[in-house]
Amino acid sequence: MDRSFALRSDATTRFARRCRGLTAGTRSPSLPSAFQRHRLTLMIRLADAEATGASLRELARIVSPAMPAMSAAAWKASSERRHIQRLRRETAAMIAGGYRALLMGGDKKAR
Known part of the structure; x- marks a missing residue:
């Protein structure tokens, strides 16, 4: 065994x-808990959108559909941009093998 x-x-x-x-x-x-399932679903949607060439702002709209329009300078300093960058890193880590820890019941947060 x-x-x-x-x-x-x-x-x-x-x-x-x-x-x-x-x-x-x-x-x-x-x-995974309900929150973790929601986050994993977002990560799958982000991975799919990124694979089709979606921009960072388009990815942010997937996560926050009600995100207000903003200038380039406001976007660069926005919390939405930082949030999507963190999610992209977690998504990449999950794709690179972090899903195995999830399947094994270990740490569910990709590193």
């Missing part, structure tokens, strides 16, 4: 229960 055996076993049991029409059972504590 390897260190991920228990995780795979739990996932298999939950999947088998769902296939039989039963509830999946108790939620594993290693699963």
Whole structure:
């Protein structure tokens, strides 16, 4: 047995229960919280948009659709710009292998 055996076993049991029409059972504590699922969803959307050539401002609109229009100088100093840059770094780290820690139930924040 390897260190991920228990995780795979739990996932298999939950999947088998769902296939039989039963509830999946108790939620594993290693699963992401609602906030973490939302953030991971944002990261996937950012990765997809960035892969199609979206600009930094376009990425920011994905995260904050109500972001006000602003001048280039205001954008450069904005908290929205810093926020999207942090999310881009976390997204890149997740793509580079940070997702493995998430799957193993470890630290869910990409580094």
